Amino acid sequence: MVYEQARKRRWKGIAEGRTLVGPQTVHIDLANGCNTNCTTCWDHSPLLTTPRSAVWKRKLFDFERFVALAQDLAGMQSVEAVILSGMGDPFVNPAIYDIIAECKRHGWHVTVLTNALLADADRIAALGVDAMLVSVNGVTPASYTAFHPNLRAEDFERLKTLLARWQVLGVPVKHVQVINRDTAPELVEMVEFAARYGARHVTFKLASLGGGTEACAVTEAQRAQLQKWLVPEARAAAARLGVATNLDVFARQLAAGGLATTPIEEVGCFMGWHYARVTVEGALLYCCATTLQVGHLDWGPFSTQWFGASWEALRAQLMAGTYAPACQQCGKFNQNVKLAAKVRAKLGEAAYLALTGRRASDNEAKREHRRL
Ligand code: SF4
Numbered sequence: 627m628v629y630e631q632a633r634k635r636r637w638k639g640i641a642e643g644r645t646l647v648g649p650q651t652v653h654i655d656l657a658n659g660c661n662t663n664c665t666t667c668w669d670h671s672p673l674l675t676t677p678r679s680a681v682w683k684r685k686l687f688d689f690e691r692f693v694a695l696a697q698d699l700a701g702m703q704s705v706e707a708v709i710l711s712g713m714g715d716p717f718v719n720p721a722i723y724d725i726i727a728e729c730k731r732h733g734w735h736v737t738v739l740t741n742a743l744l745a746d747a748d749r750i751a752a753l754g755v756d757a758m759l760v761s762v763n764g765v766t767p768a769s770y771t772a773f774h775p776n777l778r779a780e781d782f783e784r785l786k787t788l789l790a791r792w793q794v795l796g797v798p799v800k801h802v803q804v805i806n807r808d809t810a811p812e813l814v815e816m817v818e819f820a821a822r823y824g825a826r827h828v829t830f831k832l833a834s835l836g837g838g839t840e841a842c843a844v845t846e847a848q849r850a851q852l853q854k855w856l857v858p859e860a861r862a863a864a865a866r867l868g869v870a871t872n873l874d875v876f877a878r879q880l881a882a883g884g885l886a887t888t889p890i891e892e893v894g895c896f897m898g899w900h901y902a903r904v905t906v907e908g909a910l911l912y913c914c915a916t917t918l919q920v921g922h923l924d925w926g927p928f929s930t931q932w933f934g935a936s937w938e939a940l941r942a943q944l945m946a947g948t949y950a951p952a953c954q955q956c957g958k959f960n961q962n963v964k965l966a967a968k969v970r971a972k973l974g975e976a977a978y979l980a981l982t983g984r985r986a987s988d989n990e991a992k993r994e995h996r997r998l
Pocket of ligand 1: 890894896912915918944949950952954955956957958959
């Protein structure tokens with residue numbers, strides 16, 4: 627009932643371009659360190675020209691600080707879901723099981739975003755985690771170890787054992803497959819892998835790259851092959867096997883061209899009413915982009931800052947259709963596509979265009995530009 631009212635007020639606020647309630651989902655990073663080093667990772671890739679320091683990598687979200695934050699969030703009477711992840715892997719933090727229990731005590735839907743290798747499968751099931759969002763990235767030992775250079779074929783076997791265990795225990799699992807030069811050829815096999823382990827969904831993500839990791843991007847030949855053959859074949863496999871995917875959104879990412887992964891100006895950003903991310907250090911981020919900081923836990927309660935000047939200024943900027951450089955590789959593109967469809971359905975096309983800083987004629991102009 628409380629959540630129902632919060633949702634209604636959120637939509638009222640969106641329609642009016644105002645912030646009337648707190649977020650629905652809060653994403654909290656539990657660890658900067660990671661047990662692996664994905665080639666596409668912004669923080670742990672061996673390809674980074676400026677690696678993160680050892681001091682930074684050792685940082686963990688403290689349990690007492692988590693309890694205080696959770697109390698504040700619960701008081702907003704809008705938060706329904708929590709995502710636990712990290713700039714590294716959340717299972718590097720030994721407090722993760724207590725933190726999950728704390729989230730469940732508040733009645734929240736809990737998603738853990740992880741490479742899974744450090745997880746205790748049975749403990750996760752016992753705690754009632756609602757979704758394990760497993761970052762798989764490759765479905766053969768060769769691609770898996772190319773994508774995770776510090777891992778071995780035995781680690782891929784461990785991952786498969788964990789996925790099989792969760793399937794037996796009935797833990798809902800979704801797969802994330804980041805697509806780069808090493809994983810691109812396996813699109814169809816990724817759908818088959820998801821079916822084999824009973825995954826509820828596969829999210830395909832064209833790798834967001836920079837700072838040296840561009841070296842592992844898909845080649846233009848791979849992009850063409852994905853667009854022409856592999857995406858249609860993967861779609862057919864998903865339909866045949868009953869696997870839910872985001873292949874439509876992935877196809878749009880491929881069409882963006884170059885290093886851009888999202889035609890964000892055609893979709894708009896609605897994350898500022900629904901979502902926030904808190905880093906291990908306590909920085910409050912508008913979304914996944916670390917460049918878009920809008921507060922800090924050291925500056926006051928989350929619940930106050932959510933309605934404060936920094937957050938409101940960024941909401942207004944995005945509503946005016948002015949995007950940050952990070953938005954060209956938006957990590958929340960899937961969610962923005964879904965929210966854009968909801969905004970259109972609930973509020974109508976004119977409101978949707980106004981909330982993304984456009985007029986109807988702008989869309990026409992863009993379509994015309996693409997035709998030329
Ligand atoms: S990267 Fe930009 S478009 Fe994507 S969620 Fe963040 S602010 Fe919105």
